[in-house]
Amino acid sequence: EPEVTQTPSHQVTQMGQEVILRCVPISNHLYFYWYRQILGQKVEFLVSFYNNEISEKSEIFDDQFSVERPDGSNFTLKIRSTKLEDSAMYFCASNGAGSGSPLHFGNGTRLTVT
């Protein structure tokens, strides 16, 4: 069964550094997402991406965050200058037809900012 893959599984970075989290969504999907989960808390929506542009973003997704689909397969999340509070699991997800098509999540990248 096709799956969403994410790399790396764990990223450690120093405060103020830039990080890029990478995802390969399911190949025939059209909508791409980033969610995050701070340890012990709920999964939270960050951003959705469709037709090569952001379709919606949350309050968390401020100017330090950006997303890109540089080619036909990868979908990246960049955090320009990491803060301690950015430490979390970051999940990439994708789905096919939008409404009524469930999101499929990757296994996440654990980001630790020191």
Next chain:
Amino acid sequence: GESVGLHLPTLSVQEGDNSIINCAYSNSASDYFIWYKQESGKGPQFIIDIRSNMDKRQGQRVTVLLNKTVKHLSLQIAATQPGDSAVYFCAETEGQGAQKLVFGQGTRLTINP
């Protein structure tokens, strides 16, 4: 304010018993609901979904019930197995296009042998 980790509701059942996990959702305009299972160190895994024009949907060993009047969703798992041990999240969304899922706080299900 300072973030505080959530204290997850927990449910322990004997292997082979049925379990029911409940969820209250907040947005009366939500029209699509999903249950996810999350095992330690993994991402949310889709279990079953339901649209707001239905009140019950069945899958393999799982049933989702939707009560829009009281904004309540439940997941029933029949004949639980050790592999069912995980955290279960409900999620809601509304409208067309991209899905901005709002997740519930989760319930930790433990299956006792």
